[in-house]
Amino acid sequence: MGRPSVRDRIVDAASEEFHRHGYNACGVKLVTDTAGVPKGSFYNHFESKEALALVVVDRYGTSRRLEDLADRSVEPIARLRAHFGFLADDIARYDYARGCVFGNFTAEAADHSPAIADGVRTAFAVWTKAVADLLREAGDSLRGQDPDVLALFVVNAWEGAVVGARAAKDGSSFAAFFSVVFDSVLK
Template identity: 45%
Template sequence: MPKPSLRDALLDAGFEALHAGGYSATGVAAIASAARAPKGSFYNHFHSKEALAVEVLARYGQRRRLDLLTAPGVPPLQRIRNHLDHLGEDLAAYGYRRGCMFGNFAAEAPAAAPAVTAAVTAALGRWRALLAETIREGQRAGDITADVDADAAAQLIVDAWEGAALRAKAVGDSAPVDNVTALVFDRILSVR
C-alpha cells in the first residue's frame, strides 16, 4: 500500500484542527506538527493557511451529503429529512462540540482570509439552492405546502440550521437542532 503523501497528511491534519479549533485559533505550526511535518514543509504544499482552509472546506462540503437532496426515487420531503438527519448525525459524532465548519468559519468571517469567506458563502449558497429546488419539487408533488416561497424557506432553513449548530456546540447537546428540525417539518414545510 502506498504511503500517504505529506500534502494529504497536511490536509487531514488541517481538517481536524480547523474543524475542532476554527480558523483564527489554528496555526500552521499546529497543523504541521499534527501531520508530523516540519513547519517549513507546509509551504511546499500550500502557499498559505488560507489556501489550505479553502481545500479543507471543499472536503468538508463533500461530507455534507448534498446528494441526499437529489437522490432519485426518494420523495422530496423525505430527501430533506434524510439530509437534515445526516447533518444532525455528523454533529452528534463529535459530541456537538465542533459544530458545522461552514457556520463556524462564517461566524469568524476572517478579514485576513477573503477566500475562506468566499468559499463559505458559495457553499452555503449551493446548499440553499439545492434545498430550494427540493422544496419546489415537494410543492409540485403536493407533499410540501405551496403557501411558502421555496427560496425564502430554504434560506430560513439554512440560517436556522447554522444557528442551531452553533447553539448545539455551546450547549453540547442536540436540543437546538432538534428544535429546528421540528420547526422545519411541523411548521415551515408541512401541508396545512
C-alpha cells in the same frame, strides 16, 4: 492504497485541527505536527494558511453529501429530513462541540479574509441551491412559499440550531429544528 501524500496529510490534519480548535487558534506548526510532516514542507504545497482553509472548506462541503438531496428515489421531504438527520448525527458524535465548518469560518475569518468570505459564500450558496431544488420538487408541502426563500431560511435555521446545540451541549436545538421545520413550515 499507497501512503497518503504530504499534501493529503496536511489537509487531513488541518480539517481535524481547524474544526477542533478553530482557525485563528491553530497555526501551521500544529497542522504540520499533526500531519507528521516537516513545517518547511507546508509551503511547497500551500501558499498560506488561508489557501489551506479554502481546501478544508471545500472538502467539508464534499463530506456533507449534498448529492443525496438530488436522489429522486426518496420522497423530497423525507430526503430533506434524512439530510439534516445525517448532519445532526455528525455533530452529536462530537458531543455537540466543533460546530459546522462553514459557520465556523464565517464567524472567525469571513470578515477579515476576502478569499475565505468568498469560499463560505459559495459553500452556502451551493447547499442552499440543492435544498431549493429539492423544495421545488416538494410542491404542495410549501403552501405557496417561495422555494428559494424557504431554502435560505432552512439552511440558516440549521446553522443556528448548530450554534444552539454547541452552546447548550445537547440535542434540544436539533429537536426544535426538526419539530418546527417538518411539522409546521413544511407540513
